[in-house]
Amino acid sequence: xxxxxxxxxxxxxxxxxxANNLENNKNMVNSLNIFPVPDGDxxxxxxxxxxxxxxxxxxxxxxxxxxxxxxxxxxxxxGARGNSGVIxxxxxxxxxxxxxxxxxxxxxxxxxSFMEGSDTAYRAIMKPTEGTxxxxxxxxxxxxxxxKDKNTDLIExxxxxxxxxxxxxxxxPEMLAVLKNAGVVxxxxxGLICILDGMIHALKTDSILALVEGGNKLESEHSQVQEFxxxxxxxxxxxTEFFIKTDxxxxxxxKDLLQDMGDSQVVVGGAGIVKVHIHTNNxxxxxxxxxxxxxxxxxxxxxxREQHREMLDEMxxxxxxxxxxxxxxxxxxxxxxxIASIFKDLGVDEIIEGGQTMNPALxxx
Amino acid sequence: MPAKLSNKFGEIYISDDVLANIAGLAxxxxxxxxxxxxxxxxxxxxxxxxxxxxxxxxKITTEGEDIIVDLFVIVKFGTKISTVxxxxxxxxxxxLENITGLKVKRVNLNIQGVRV
Numbered sequence: 001x002x003x004x005x006x007x008x009x010x011x012x013x014x015x016x017x018x019a020n021n022l023e024n025n026k027n028m029v030n031s032l033n034i035f036p037v038p039d040g041d042x043x044x045x046x047x048x049x050x051x052x053x054x055x056x057x058x059x060x061x062x063x064x065x066x067x068x069x070x071x072x073x074x075x076x077x078x079g080a081r082g083n084s085g086v087i088x089x090x091x092x093x094x095x096x097x098x099x100x101x102x103x104x105x106x107x108x109x110x111x112x113s114f115m116e117g118s119d120t121a122y123r124a125i126m127k128p129t130e131g132t133x134x135x136x137x138x139x140x141x142x143x144x145x146x147x148k149d150k151n152t153d154l155i156e157x158x159x160x161x162x163x164x165x166x167x168x169x170x171x172x173p174e175m176l177a178v179l180k181n182a183g184v185v186x187x188x189x190x191g192l193i194c195i196l197d198g199m200i201h202a203l204k205t206d207s208i209l210a211l212v213e214g215g216n217k218l219e220s221e222h223s224q225v226q227e228f229x230x231x232x233x234x235x236x237x238x239x240t241e242f243f244i245k246t247d248x249x250x251x252x253x254x255k256d257l258l259q260d261m262g263d264s265q266v267v268v269g270g271a272g273i274v275k276v277h278i279h280t281n282n283x284x285x286x287x288x289x290x291x292x293x294x295x296x297x298x299x300x301x302x303x304x305r306e307q308h309r310e311m312l313d314e315m316x317x318x319x320x321x322x323x324x325x326x327x328x329x330x331x332x333x334x335x336x337x338x339i340a341s342i343f344k345d346l347g348v349d350e351i352i353e354g355g356q357t358m359n360p361a362l363x364x365x
Numbered sequence: 366m367p368a369k370l371s372n373k374f375g376e377i378y379i380s381d382d383v384l385a386n387i388a389g390l391a392x393x394x395x396x397x398x399x400x401x402x403x404x405x406x407x408x409x410x411x412x413x414x415x416x417x418x419x420x421x422x423x424k425i426t427t428e429g430e431d432i433i434v435d436l437f438v439i440v441k442f443g444t445k446i447s448t449v450x451x452x453x454x455x456x457x458x459x460x461l462e463n464i465t466g467l468k469v470k471r472v473n474l475n476i477q478g479v480r481v
Contacts, residue, residue, distance in 0.1 A: 036394065036452075037459040080445040083396050083452045093443060124441035126400055127393045 002153040003203065006105040008063035010206070014199040015057060015072055017209035019050035021198025022191055024212045029194065032187035035132070035178045036083065042187035045082030049089065050195065052079020065105050069096035069113075084188035087121055087133055091192075094120030107157045111148035114141035114161070131176030133188030140165045158200045165193050236262040236279035239302040240286050244276065246294030254293070261286055279304065368427040368467050379465055385423040388434050391460035392423070397449030402437040402477035431470040432461065439478040450474050 006014070022029070022043070029043030056075030060067055073096040076089035098116030102109035118141035121134055128134050143164045144157075151157040169189045173180040201209045240262075262280030280286050283301045290296055331350045332343040367378040389401060401422030424435040434457060440449055454472040461469050 036456045039455075077443070077445055080448045082448070083456075086397050086444050086448050086452065090444065124397050124399065124444055125395075126398055129394055 003155055004106060004152055006065070006154060006203070008065045008068050010203065011065055011105060012057050012060075012063055012068050013206070013208050014202040015050075015068065016054050017202035018195035018198035019047070019054045020209045020211045021201065022050055022194040023047045025194045026191075029187050029191045032184045032190055034182045034184060035129075035176060035186070041082060042084050043191060045085045046088060046188070046191040046195075048081050049076050049079050049085035052076060053092065055079075065099055066096070069099050072096070084133060084191060086124075087188065088192070090121040090124050091117040091137055094118065105154075107151055107154055108148050110154065110157065111141075111144035114144045117141065129176065131172040131174070131179060132186050133192050135172065135175060136165055136168050136186070136189035136192055139168045155200070155203055158196075158203060162193065162196050162200060165189075165196060169193060236281050237303060237305050238280055238283045239304050240276075240278050240280055240283040240300070242276055242287065242290065242299040243297045244290050244293050244295070245297060249293045257289060258286065261289075366427050368430065368432055368465070370430060370466055379467065381425040381427065384425045384427075384432060384434075384461065384465065384467075387461055387464055388423045388425070388436065388457050391457045392436055392438065392453055395449070395453045395456050397441055397444040397446075398438055398453060399441050399480045400439040402439050402475075428470070431468050433470050434458075434461070434472045435475065436472065437475045437477050439480055440476055442479045442481045446476060446479075450476070 026043030026047045029046065030040045033040045033042040053072040053075030056071040056078075057068055060071050069092070073089070073092040076085070076092045080086045080089040094117030095113045097120065098113030099105060099109055101112060105113075114137070118134075118138040121137060122128060125134070140161055144161055147157070147160060151160065169185050172186040172189055173184070176186065179186055198209050258276070258278055261282060262278045276286075276290065278286060287296065287299065330348045332340075332348045367380045368384060370377040370379070392398065392401065403421050422437040424437075426433040426435070436453065436457065438453070440446055454474055457472050458469045461467065
């Protein structure tokens with residue numbers, strides 16, 4: 001099946017699928033979050049930003065491509081959360097601007113909108129850090145412009161773009177040392193690719209990618225990132241979540257109230273029920289304030305420091321020495337297999353090949 | 366007054382200029398921000414600062430081991446300013462605390478202009 005142009009309702013499905021796919025994978029994206037501040041919320045932030053776009057799109061009555069992109073741009077702008085959210089909103093603003101130059105969404109228009117998205121995103125920063133979502137969108141856009149004449153089928157074109165985007169994402173650790181040290185790719189870039197993956201799914205199947213209850217399972221290889229920040233670095237210790245049954249609450253002023261009590265707060269409401277999520281040091285105080293508005297239900301409070309410690313303890317450690325934690329370890333620097341095996345017999349925990357200088361890098365030790 | 370850290374061997378003083386430079390560099394890496402503005406806008410004109418005198422857009426006040434940072438910035442039109450501000454504040458706080466080991470008490474952000 002070849003598709004040469006996309007109409008409004010398809011692009012709507014694509015954006016919704018993109019948002020859903022991101023929501024499904026947000027835990028994975030969260031676990032990659034190490035830059036600029038390792039607070040593990042990139043996936044959540046991007047997903048909330050996208051869901052605001054979806055809400056805006058769903059309220060449209062006239063679905064043509066310009067309207068849909070305009071709504072997505074507005075939605076992401078209003079709902080932007082976190083760095084990645086703001087960047088995403090700029091990308092969508094650029095998309096909307098790029099599409100405006102064309103009457104229909106063809107390969108050329110798609111390439112233009114990518115380029116415009118990247119340009120707009122770059123205009124809002126003084127000193128771009130490469131190796132982030134910005135790099136991913138820029139290089140993908142540049143590639144799109146180069147390739148746009150070779151392809152007329154949008155599915156093929158989109159696939160080529162996603163492959164390119166993945167390729168660049170894999171290179172992000174080379175560009176940004178923080179990522180390399182933690183052994184991860186950029187979280188924002190990964191989030192963007194999740195969105196694109198969702199979009200192509202919708203384009204291929206002409207249906208909306210469904211939400212998975214509880215999200216996709218976390219791939220274990222990424223969870224190790226958390227190792228890189230200390231339990232003590234968690235400023236607010238208790239993850240508090242509950243529902244308030246009320247219809248006399250002003251969400252905005254309630255949010256302001258919560259602002260001082262912690263961070264990572266999410267307050268969403270509708271139809272007589274308000275869901276609250278906050279990281280705080282005073283869960284009691286938060287609940288107390290909430291009680292003024294109405295009945296509370298499904299209260300859940302987790303000690304995040306404890307969780308984090310447990311996570312660190314359970315972490316499968318890659319090196320054999322560390323498999324059985326012990327207070328002291330003996331490491332021998334040797335040359336040649338014979339001496340190494342003598343040391344092994346003497347009960348040395350780990351042998352390092354000294355090489356010519358017999359002076360191995362501190363990192364290996 | 367320079368910020369002071371002490372350990373069992375002695376004391377470490379970090380001058381306000383150094384803190385201002387770190388804060389300035391952290392700030393300009395933030396998304397949504399197009400420049401630092403001079404805080405001495407006597408004549409009411411906001412001047413976009415060049416890279417080498419970045420620290421003019423940063424005011425540092427130290428109280429022992431606590432730092433209070435005032436930033437004067439210009440943001441890009443068409444971004445959600447409140448979110449951009451949140452991002453800048455958390456980035457600056459994280460970077461300063463991470464690099465210097467001092468405690469950042471407050472980061473105040475003054476948005477002096479928007480650029481289209």
